[in-house]
Amino acid sequence: MRQNGERWRAPYATDPAAARGRLIPEAASPTRSDFQRDRDRIIHSGAFRRLKHKTQVFVHHEGDHYRTRLTHTLEVSQIGRALARALGLDEDLAEALALSHDLGHTCFGHTGEDALDRLMAEHGGFDHNAQALRIVTRLERRYAGFDGLNLAWETLEGLVKHNGPLVGPDGRPTARWATRGIPAAILDYDALNPLDLHRFAGPEAQAAALADDIAYDSHDLDDGLRAGLFEIADLATVPFLRGLLDEIDALHPGLESSRKIHELARRVITRFVEDVIAESMRRIGALAPRSVDEIRGAPSAVVAFSPAMEEADSEIKTFLFARMYRHPGVLAVRAKADLIVADLFSAFMEAPDAMPEEWQEGLGDASRSRRARRVADYIAGMTDTYAVLAHKRLFATTPDLHWHAQNRELPLAEG
Incomplete structure (x- = not known):
C-alpha cells in the first residue's frame, strides 16, 4: 500500500507518474x-x-x-x-x-x-x-x-x-x-498520436464503461416508471428485477410507489457494482497482471460482469428497448426531433452564413464534405433548447415536443 495518505493503487492500475504525456508537451502541475x-x-x-x-x-x-x-x-x-x-x-x-x-x-x-x-x-x-x-x-x-x-x-x-x-x-x-x-x-x-487501437484500454476505462451500463439500467428504469411508460408490475417479466421487487416487498410491505421505485433503482446499482467487483477480482486473480500494460494486452476485458449479471443486463436492456425506447409516445417525439435536426442540417448546408461567424470560417471554397462536417459539429454541440430556438429562427413552424406519458410526474426520493 502507498503511504503518506495517498490512496492505495494496485500494480496493474494506471499510474499517473508513468503517464505517456500529452501531444503538446506541458510543464507538470505542482499540485495535480x-x-x-x-x-x-x-x-x-x-x-x-x-x-x-x-x-x-x-x-x-x-x-x-x-x-x-x-x-x-x-x-x-x-x-x-x-x-x-x-x-x-x-x-x-x-x-x-x-x-x-x-x-x-x-x-x-x-x-x-x-x-x-x-x-x-x-x-x-x-x-x-x-x-x-x-x-x-x-x-x-x-x-x-x-x-x-x-x-x-x-x-x-x-x-x-x-x-x-x-x-x-x-x-x-x-x-x-x-x-x-x-x-x-x-x-x-x-x-x-497512436492509441494502440488493437489493444484493450486500461482498467479505469473498462470500469467507466461498465459504470455507464449500470447507470443506464438503473436510471432508465427509474425514469420510465416515473413517466408512466410502464408499471412496476411489468418488471416481473425480468427475473433479476422480480427478485429485487420480491425482496423489497418482504422488507417493506405496502411501500408507496415513489419509494419502491427508488428502492429498486438503488438495489440495481448495488447488485451490479458488487458483481463487477467480485468478477473483476476473479479475473485479475487469474491473470495476475503486474502492470497496466498486461491489462491492455489481455485477451478479454478484465473489468467485467459475471455471466449471470451479463444476462441480467441484457434482459433489462431488452425490456427497456421494447417498453421505453420504442414506446409510441417516445417514438412520436423522436420523429419530431429528427425533423428539427434534418431541417437545421439542410438550412446550414445551403446557407452556412446562417451559423455564427466563427463556424463559417474557412468554408468559402470548402468541399461539400468539409462543409457537412462543420455543420454536423455545430448541430452536435447544440443543446435541446438551442436547437429548438435555432429552428424557430429559421423556419415558420417548429414541431411541438411537449409530451407526457400519463401526465404523471412523481417526486424524487433523494439519497
Missing part, C-alpha cells in the same frame, strides 16, 4: 496529477456544461425530474469511482473518463445522433465517440497554446477504446466497426 488535471479540464469545458440541457431519452420539456446527459454523467462518475476504489485503480482517471464519455452526444438524445449519422452518410457518418474525440482534440478552443484540451494519452485511449479494441490483431476493424469502418476522426488522430 495528469489525470486530475484532465478531469478539471473536462469539467470546465463548454461541451461539459452543455450536457445540462441535452437529454437522454426524454426531451427537456417533460419535467425537471428526468435525467439529462449531465445528471447521467455525474451518476456514471460516482459509480466509476466506486469501482476504481474497490479495485485499486486510479480514481481520477476513472472519473475523467466517466465525465468525458458523453461529450460527443448531440441534442435530443440518440435521436440527434441517428439523424446526423443518416445525414452524414456520404461524408463519413457520425459517431458520438468519434465526436467526443474531436471535441477534446480540436473543437474546444479555450487555451492559448493548443486546440482541444490536450488531454493525457491514457485519457484519450480510454475515451476511444472504453468499449474494447477497434481493430483485431490483423488490423481489420472489429465486429462493431466491420460494416461501416472506423470513423475518420479516430483514424486521423491515431495516425498523429
Whole structure:
C-alpha cells in the first residue's frame, strides 16, 4: 500500500507518474496529477456544461425530474469511482473518463445522433465517440497554446477504446466497426498520436464503461416508471428485477410507489457494482497482471460482469428497448426531433452564413464534405433548447415536443 495518505493503487492500475504525456508537451502541475488535471479540464469545458440541457431519452420539456446527459454523467462518475476504489485503480482517471464519455452526444438524445449519422452518410457518418474525440482534440478552443484540451494519452485511449479494441490483431476493424469502418476522426488522430487501437484500454476505462451500463439500467428504469411508460408490475417479466421487487416487498410491505421505485433503482446499482467487483477480482486473480500494460494486452476485458449479471443486463436492456425506447409516445417525439435536426442540417448546408461567424470560417471554397462536417459539429454541440430556438429562427413552424406519458410526474426520493 502507498503511504503518506495517498490512496492505495494496485500494480496493474494506471499510474499517473508513468503517464505517456500529452501531444503538446506541458510543464507538470505542482499540485495535480495528469489525470486530475484532465478531469478539471473536462469539467470546465463548454461541451461539459452543455450536457445540462441535452437529454437522454426524454426531451427537456417533460419535467425537471428526468435525467439529462449531465445528471447521467455525474451518476456514471460516482459509480466509476466506486469501482476504481474497490479495485485499486486510479480514481481520477476513472472519473475523467466517466465525465468525458458523453461529450460527443448531440441534442435530443440518440435521436440527434441517428439523424446526423443518416445525414452524414456520404461524408463519413457520425459517431458520438468519434465526436467526443474531436471535441477534446480540436473543437474546444479555450487555451492559448493548443486546440482541444490536450488531454493525457491514457485519457484519450480510454475515451476511444472504453468499449474494447477497434481493430483485431490483423488490423481489420472489429465486429462493431466491420460494416461501416472506423470513423475518420479516430483514424486521423491515431495516425498523429497512436492509441494502440488493437489493444484493450486500461482498467479505469473498462470500469467507466461498465459504470455507464449500470447507470443506464438503473436510471432508465427509474425514469420510465416515473413517466408512466410502464408499471412496476411489468418488471416481473425480468427475473433479476422480480427478485429485487420480491425482496423489497418482504422488507417493506405496502411501500408507496415513489419509494419502491427508488428502492429498486438503488438495489440495481448495488447488485451490479458488487458483481463487477467480485468478477473483476476473479479475473485479475487469474491473470495476475503486474502492470497496466498486461491489462491492455489481455485477451478479454478484465473489468467485467459475471455471466449471470451479463444476462441480467441484457434482459433489462431488452425490456427497456421494447417498453421505453420504442414506446409510441417516445417514438412520436423522436420523429419530431429528427425533423428539427434534418431541417437545421439542410438550412446550414445551403446557407452556412446562417451559423455564427466563427463556424463559417474557412468554408468559402470548402468541399461539400468539409462543409457537412462543420455543420454536423455545430448541430452536435447544440443543446435541446438551442436547437429548438435555432429552428424557430429559421423556419415558420417548429414541431411541438411537449409530451407526457400519463401526465404523471412523481417526486424524487433523494439519497
